[in-house]
Amino acid sequence: MDAAIIGLPRSGKSTLFNAVTxxxxxxxxxxxxxxxxxxxxxxxxxxxxxxAPIYRPKRVVPAEVSYIDLPPPPEGFGKTRGISGEYLNHLQRADVLVIVVRAFDDPAVVHVDDSVDPLRDADTMLLELAFADLEIVERRLARLADSLKGARASERDAVMKEQALLARVKERLDVGERLRGAPFSPDDARLLDGFGLLTAKPVILVVNIGEEHLGAAAEMTSWFDLPMVEVAALCGALEMDLAQMDPAEEAEMRQGLGAGESGLDRMIALSHKAADLVTFFTGNDNEVCARTAPRGTEAARAAGRIHSDFERGFIRAEVIGAADLAECGSVAEARRRGLLRQEGRAYQVRDGDVLNVLFNV
Ligand SMILES: Nc1nc2c(ncn2[C@@H]2O[C@H](COP(=O)(O)OP(=O)(O)OP(=O)(O)O)[C@@H](O)[C@H]2O)c(=O)[nH]1
Ligand SMILES: [Mg+2]
Structure with a gap:
């Protein structure tokens, strides 16, 4: 899964990037x-x-999220066409957009708009995404109008259908609504998918707060009432420092600072959740892995994410919820209690499933 970190200049993107990675x-x-x-x-x-204690493996392999930290586009934000060219391409490739807004006070760090106002900056960035989409839609509409001139009767229908759909999209964007969560039919959604529209992507807003506001992190997230946007508040500079420490030292520091649950972990979990992935697990004495698949993925396909042989030669999967297995303490005990379910290739993998794939190639 790929997440792109974007935001106004000096909002703390690279700091956050260093913290997460x-x-x-x-x-x-x-x-x-x-x-x-x-x-x-x-x-x-x-x-x-x-x-981990159940399999006592050599390695424990967590799921991963790839982050890309993009420098602000050379044209700058805050005006139309801020997002274009290579910058747009990067955003179109991402599964999730992470928008960083600055909420920390620091006279030494100059703000592009001269004042610290995270609500304004969040709006600016969301507006930029909508501008970029409008560009794409308008360009496509112009091309469709052109193609209609010389079109054969048999082609006109499809063109006019696309025109009508894009007109609806434009209407939404014009009134400041994003496409995420918009009620499009599956056919329309598939067609729109091909355009790589940015407001259709999940967005996570990271409020980069100062250390002095750590205690108010939860309250600050409630300021942002943005539909279909997940919000996490964290102190980027502090998280970056903590990320350089070893785990024990980090835990001690967190406790001392009252930093509590890591805003960073929350942000990574949100990236995951926003992309609508399920996490499933596999284990043996070599490694225990957390893996991800889009919600609704069938067992054989999910097994293919472990090894291509597993999909090709899939027979069935033994499945148990991770919590149940942990409670049993061993696979043998789970088997004894009859908690291992036998599932076929079309079984849709659920979040938290532990999968043991039986295969034959
Ligand atoms: N006090 C404080 N300073 C921060 C925090 N996060 C970032 N900074 C500072 O803000 C400045 C910009 O941080 P960067 O992470 O480089 O911001 P950026 O968004 O990557 O900047 P550009 O790539 O130039 O757009 C640096 O001087 C950071 O040390 C924070 O949580 N608290
Ligand atoms: Mg940077």
Whole structure:
């Protein structure tokens, strides 16, 4: 799964990127950098931790989210066509958009709009996404109008249907509504998928707060009443420092600071949730893995994500909920209690399933 981190200049994108990926991207860049930063974050999952003692594996492998940290586009935001070209391509490729807004006070860090106002900045960024979509839709509508001129009667129907759909899309965008959650028929949704519209993507808003506001993080998330947007508040600078420490030291620091549950873990979990993935687990004495698949994925296909042989030679899967297995303490005990379900290739994998794939190639 790919998430793109975007936001106004100096909102803390690279800081957040370093925190989630435990990376060392350049912070306090000046907005102009040739290459985006790319890295991977591990998804913390208590269920995976609970499964480890059952298999006593050599490795415990968490699910991952790929993050790309994009420098603001050279044209800047706040005007139409801010998002275009290569920048647009990056955003179109992402499964989830993470918008960082600045809420920390620091006179040494200049804000592009001269004042700290996370609500305004969130609106600015969401508006930019809508502008980018309007561009795409209007360009396509112009092309369709052209193609209608020389079209044969047999082609006109399809063109006019697309025109009508895009007109509906434009109407929504014009009144400031995003496409995420819009009631389109499956056929229309499929057609729209091909356009890579940004407001159709899940959005996570990260409110980058100062250390002094850590106690009010939960309250600050409630300021943002944005439909279909998940909000997480965290202190980017602090999370970046914590990410460089070893786990024990980090836990101690968190406790001392009252930083509580990691805003970062919450953000990564939200990225995951927003993309509507289910997490399932596999285990043996070599490794215990958390893996992801789009909701509704059938068992054989999910098994193919583990190894292509598993899909080709899929016979059936033994399935048990991770919590049930952890409670049993061993696979043998789960079997004894009759808790292992036998599921066929069309079984839709559920969040939290532990899968043992039986296959034959
Ligand atoms: N006090 C404070 N400063 C922060 C925080 N997060 C980021 N900063 C500072 O803000 C400045 C910009 O941070 P970056 O992470 O480089 O921001 P960016 O959005 O990647 O910036 P550009 O890539 O230039 O657009 C740096 O000086 C950071 O140290 C924070 O939570 N608290
Ligand atoms: Mg940066």
């Amino acid at each position: 435990r990376g060392a991207a350049q912070v306090a860049g000046y907005g102009v950098r040739a290459q985006p930063n790319v890295g991977v974050a591990k998804v913390a999952d208590a269920r995976l931790d609970a499964l």
